[in-house]
Amino acid sequence: MEKKNRQENMPVDLVTLTGKEIERSIAPLADLRVRVFREWPYLYDGSASYEKTYLARYANAPGAVVVGAFAGERLVGAATGQPLAGEVEDFRMPFERAGLDPAGIYYFAESVLDSGWRGRGIGHAFFDAREAHARALGFDTAAFCAVIRPTNHPLRPAGYTPLDPFWRKRGYAPANGLTVGFDWPDLGEAAASRKQLQVWMRSGLSVG
Structure with missing residues (x-):
């Protein structure tokens, strides 16, 4: 209990990293991704070595x-x-097939938190x-993806609450058929x- 209380009282600092600054976060982020993405709904059986290679591109x-x-x-x-135009083909191509120009979309990849x-x-x-970073680069539209799992999946935790209401509150909505x-x-x-x-999108970043 004492350890938990210390953690609850510890401040968290958000740091925005770009370019070569990102390199310092790759190893700890790889470990974090492996740990957090093992949870529902991703159930990812990953390895830190693969994640380091995957993340190095940023x-x-x-x-x-x-x-x-x-x-x-x-x-x-x-x-x-x-920017979506720089994403891997698996993520970029479905947008192109739907008639959406990746050059106008900023793509949010992972978001992981212990x-x-x-x-x-x-x-x-x-x-x-x-969103502030995307706006500063001149983007008005952002997108991200959320894994689709059946509601009767055997590993779905009892009482699990999807993040859909949180995303909608942020102004995002599922892109129909994408x-x-x-x-x-x-x-x-x-x-x-x-x-x-499922792809979720929001336009209007320029208005905050």
């Missing part, structure tokens, strides 16, 4: 950002983004910082399998 991607939440020197959460630090408004702060396919190994799977993710 340090060299024009317009990319990592918003890190630090408790002292420890990274307890992070949210990332980059469970002990949730409920403190950090999720909203992540969106605020990424989904993205991406491969990763679920917990208990011997190999990666394709998952479908």
Whole structure:
């Protein structure tokens, strides 16, 4: 209980990292992604070595950002983004097929936060910082993806509350008929399998 109280009282600093500054966050963010994405609804059976390679691209991607939440020197959460035109093909192509120009869309990738630090408004702060970054680059539209899982999935926790109301409060809505396919190994799977993710979008970033 004493450790929990110390954690609750510890301030969290949000730091916006761009360019080569991102390199310092790659290793701790890789570990964080592996840990947090094991939870529902992603159930990701990942490895830190793969994540480091996957995340390294942000340090060299024009317009990319990592918003890190630090408790002292420890990274307890992070949210990332980059212009959709620079994203991997799996994410970019569905937008193009739907007639949407990736050049006009800023893509929010992961947003991960250790469970002990949730409920403190950090999720909203992540969106605020990424939206501000996208606006500064001249973007008016942002998008992100959320994995689609059946409501009767055997690993769905009892009483699970989706984040849909939170995203809608931020001004985002599901893009009708627009989904993205991406491969990763679920917990208990011997190999990666394709998952479908719903695209959520918001226009009007320029008005805050």
